[in-house]
Amino acid sequence: MRAVITVIGKDMVGILSQISSVCAENEVNVVEVTQSILQDLFAMIMLVDISKCRVPFTELSERLTHTGKDLNLSVHVMHEDIFNSMHRI
Amino acid sequence: MINSRDILETIRMIDNENLDVRTITMGISLLDCIDSDADRACDKIYDKICRYASNLVKTGENISAEYGIPIIHKRISVTPIAMIAAACPGKNPVRFAKTLDRAANSVGVNFIGGYSALVHKGFGPGDYALIESIPQALSETELVCSSVNIGSTKAGINMDAVEKMGRIVLETAKRTADRECIGAAKLVVFCNAPEDNPFMAGAFHGPGEPDCVINVGVSGPGVVRAALAKAGDCKIDEIANIIKKTAFKVTRMGQLVAQEASRRLCVPFGIIDLSLAPTPAVGDSVAHILEEMGLESCGAHGTTAALALLNDAVKKGGVMASSHVGGLSGAFIPVTEDAGMIDAARCGSLCLTKLEAMTAVCSVGLDMIAVPGDTPAEIISAIMADEAAIGMVNSKTTAVRLIPAIGKKAGDELNFGGLLGGGPVMEVNRFSPLKMIQRGGRIPAPIQSLKN
Numbered sequence: 001m002r003a004v005i006t007v008i009g010k011d012m013v014g015i016l017s018q019i020s021s022v023c024a025e026n027e028v029n030v031v032e033v034t035q036s037i038l039q040d041l042f043a044m045i046m047l048v049d050i051s052k053c054r055v056p057f058t059e060l061s062e063r064l065t066h067t068g069k070d071l072n073l074s075v076h077v078m079h080e081d082i083f084n085s086m087h088r089i
Numbered sequence: 090m091i092n093s094r095d096i097l098e099t100i101r102m103i104d105n106e107n108l109d110v111r112t113i114t115m116g117i118s119l120l121d122c123i124d125s126d127a128d129r130a131c132d133k134i135y136d137k138i139c140r141y142a143s144n145l146v147k148t149g150e151n152i153s154a155e156y157g158i159p160i161i162h163k164r165i166s167v168t169p170i171a172m173i174a175a176a177c178p179g180k181n182p183v184r185f186a187k188t189l190d191r192a193a194n195s196v197g198v199n200f201i202g203g204y205s206a207l208v209h210k211g212f213g214p215g216d217y218a219l220i221e222s223i224p225q226a227l228s229e230t231e232l233v234c235s236s237v238n239i240g241s242t243k244a245g246i247n248m249d250a251v252e253k254m255g256r257i258v259l260e261t262a263k264r265t266a267d268r269e270c271i272g273a274a275k276l277v278v279f280c281n282a283p284e285d286n287p288f289m290a291g292a293f294h295g296p297g298e299p300d301c302v303i304n305v306g307v308s309g310p311g312v313v314r315a316a317l318a319k320a321g322d323c324k325i326d327e328i329a330n331i332i333k334k335t336a337f338k339v340t341r342m343g344q345l346v347a348q349e350a351s352r353r354l355c356v357p358f359g360i361i362d363l364s365l366a367p368t369p370a371v372g373d374s375v376a377h378i379l380e381e382m383g384l385e386s387c388g389a390h391g392t393t394a395a396l397a398l399l400n401d402a403v404k405k406g407g408v409m410a411s412s413h414v415g416g417l418s419g420a421f422i423p424v425t426e427d428a429g430m431i432d433a434a435r436c437g438s439l440c441l442t443k444l445e446a447m448t449a450v451c452s453v454g455l456d457m458i459a460v461p462g463d464t465p466a467e468i469i470s471a472i473m474a475d476e477a478a479i480g481m482v483n484s485k486t487t488a489v490r491l492i493p494a495i496g497k498k499a500g501d502e503l504n505f506g507g508l509l510g511g512g513p514v515m516e517v518n519r520f521s522p523l524k525m526i527q528r529g530g531r532i533p534a535p536i537q538s539l540k541n
Contacts, residue, residue, distance in 0.1 A: 004091070006100055034093050045093045058154040076100055078157035080091065085345040086338045087095040 002031065002080045003050050003057070005064060009073030019046070019075070021025035022067050023040055027052045042073075047080065105310035107373040108339065109159040110346050111366045112141040112199075113149050114287030116294035117141050118304040118360060119168040119203075127177040131188040134173070138165060138192035138201075141301050141356075146197040148353050151157045153521055156192075160346065161308075161368075161508070164195060165204035175215025182219045186226035186233045191291070192407035198213035200275075202292035207282070210244040210531070220250075223257050227272035228264035234290035240477040242484045246532040248474065254278050255470030255526070259493050262462070266495035269503050269511075273492040274425075274457065278473050280487045285360050286416040291453075291488055302359035303351045304416060307343035307407075309335070309410040310365045310427075311372045313399075317381040328382055336363065336406030344411045356407035362416030363407030364452060367427035369510035375399075375420050376429025387429050388439030396420060397450035416487055419452025425492075425505065425512035426457050434513050441472075441515055449479050454487035459503045459514040460497035469493065471522035474532075482535050 007019055016033070023030055024070050035044040053060055061077040070074030102108035122133035146163045167189065174182040186204050193201035204226055206216040223235050237254055240246035258273055265272035277291040284295020287304035294302075316335045317328060333489040339364045351358035367375045376387035377394045400420045422444065424430045433439035441458065448454040454476045460469070473489045480487030483508050494503050494514045504511030 004096060006096060008097075008100070036093070043093075043097060045096050047091075058151070061154060061157075074104070076103075076157050078099075079155045081345060082156045082158065082342065083091045083096055083099060085341045086099055087091065 001051050003048055004078050004080050004083060005046040005048055006076045007042070007068060007073050009042055009068070009071070010040055011037050012071065015042060015044065015071065015073065018067055018071065019064065021046070022063055023048060026054045026063070028060065067089040097506065102312045102468050103158065106315045107368070107370060108309050108342070110343055111306045111308040112164050113145070113160060113285050113346065113350050114160040114164040114292055114304045114306065115142050115145050115168055115356065116166045116285065116298055116300060116304060118294055119173050120296070123173050123176045125176050125480070126136035127180040127184060130173060130177060131184055134185065134188050135192045138167070138189070139195050142196040142198065144354060148350060150491060152349050152353070156189050156346065157233060158342060158346060162199040163291065164289060165193045165196070165198050165201045166287070166294045167201065168294050168296065169205035169207055170203055171206035171213070171215045172296065174219055177215060178214060181438070182215070182222045183226045183229065186230050189233050190230035198232070200232050200234055200289045201232040202236065204292060204387050205237060205293040207238045208247055208250045209238050209241040211247060212250070221255060224264045224272065227261050227275050234275045234292065236277040236291045236293060237277055238279040238282040238283065238438055239473065240481050242281055242310050242481050243534055243538045245534040246280065246477045246481060248526070248531060249529045250479065251470050251474050252529060254473055254528050255466040257427060259466045259489060260470050262493040262495050269505050270492050271505055271509070274490065274505055276490065278489045280477035281485060283416050284484055288363050288364065288366065288417060298359070299357055301356045303347060303354065303356050304359040304362065305347035305350070306362040306364060306366060306416065307339050308364070308366045310337040310367045310375045311377055312339060312370070313365065313388060314374070314378045314381050317378065325398065329398055332399060332402035332407035333390055336403045337359040337410045340407035340410035349448050359463070360413045360415030361407070361411040363403060363411065363414055363418045364416070365403055365420045366420060367423065367507055369426055369428055369431070371428055373502060374427045374429035375422055376427050376433055380429060380467050386432040386438035387433040388443050393445065393446050393450055396422070396447050398491065400451040417452040420454065421453055422447055422451055424515070425459065425503065425510040426508060431510065431512040434515055441517060445475060446478070448487055449477060449483060452486060455489045455491065455494070457490055457509065459492045459494045459512060460517050461514055462493050463491055463498070464517055467521065467523045467526040468519070470526045472517070474526070480534070484537060
């Protein structure tokens with residue numbers, strides 16, 4: 001199962017490292033990362049494989065959201081199927 | 090990888106534009122719970138609902154967490170109780186309402202619908218007793234919703250039922266006068282009621298449905314409005330296109346949730362109801378979509394045309410996104426549940442006659458409208474008859490959910506809170522329809538019904 005992690009907020013040092021360390025701690029493999037910076041706004045999208053994740057999906061989501069909150073970033077973790085079904089025919 | 094712009098669009102829809110799945114509704118047949126011993130029937134009903142729906146709420150929450158989509162309500166609809174209660178003549182059917190309420194509380198759902206009777210052609214055994222018991226049932230339960238189908242394109246309009254329902258709605262409001270007359274907000278009168286509607290208060294599990302089924306109602310007026318706002322100045326054709334595209338995306342999300350819920354609960358998927366259902370929250374209003382199209386205020390001349398376009402485009406976009414579409418499917422225009430409608434009613438732009446015209450081109454009908462508490466029962470009946478006539482002639486569902494605001498007059502406010510919202514009491518035409526309503530009988534089915 002794959003999920004999409006999106007991180008949106010003000011750009012600063014260490015965003016990628018903090019989010020990916022939470023992933024690593026939980027055996028979540030990062031498949032792909034794209035990021036863009038529009039003026040000061042940072043938007044990072046990670047495609048991750050969570051089939052070996054150590055914790056249930058909801059807990060992973062909570063941990064990442066919590067990490068985001070500490071950095072004043074909005075973090076979403078969502079099953080990739082939602083994007084496939086909404087945007088692909 | 091999925092296009093990052095698409096991903097951010099979805100996030101924005103959920104975070105800023107109130108995109109959500111309004112409800113996962115489990116339909117449960119109670120036909121196998123029929124018993125001539127009313128207490129035994131109630132026990133069977135309670136057991137069956139608890140058995141089938143024990144994981145409904147948890148499953149909904151899990152799907153919501155994994156997919157990141159808010160799922161606002163989890164609900165249950167059951168076989169019209171009049172059919173079940175018919176086997177227990179002489180017993181007060183309120184015991185069934187209380188059983189439903191208890192079961193709904195046990196499994197943790199937000200509403201349970203089906204305290205209903207289908208009397209479009211006439212009353213069967215059980216129907217009279219059930220209808221007479223509605224005021225007591227709705228005043229003594231919290232989560233039970235009730236509906237009565239009083240007409241259809243095939244059968245005409247049962248005017249005896251119309252007359253009765255005017256009194257029942259008034260009585261229900263009186264019995265709950267100390268709670269903002271909320272009983273009447275849980276009672277719908279239908280013409281052409283769908284058997285698979287997941288939305289309350291009119292949800293029931295029709296006799297033609299399977300033993301158990303999952304129906305999903307989507308939402309998303311805020312998303313449509315935001316998409317139109319971005320479009321800026323463009324021709325009306327383009328407006329229709331934007332709505333179609335947006336409705337497609339919203340419905341695909343609903344389809345995914347419905348499939349997942351069906352798979353996880355091992356219950357067949359029934360339908361997606363692709364309705365634009367507003368909430369009182371700012372940014373989640375159908376009226377604001379109409380205003381975005383270029384009306385100063387909802388209710389202005391042009392509103393009916395704008396709504397017709399909206400309703401049609403929502404269906405065209407949604408129908409391709411789902412394998413089975415059903416229920417009400419269209420734009421809802423409940424007054425107290427829609428921030429834009431509330432404002433329009435307050436400022437005098439939106440009146441009951443305009444709302445009636447609007448119901449001819451959208452799903453449902455005169456929904457969540459507070460009327461003065463001294464409105465005579467025959468006027469309420471006559472409003473139902475008018476609305477049913479629109480549904481009957483146009484082969485569409487129409488519904489009436491009026492809340493007589495006991496002790497209040499036009500311009501005062503009712504406030505239910507939550508999804509039911511609140512809003513101003515709207516004036517009705519006071520000229521009397523008494524003689525017509527008292528005639529009783531049945532309006533014959535229109536020529537449109539002869540399709541065979």
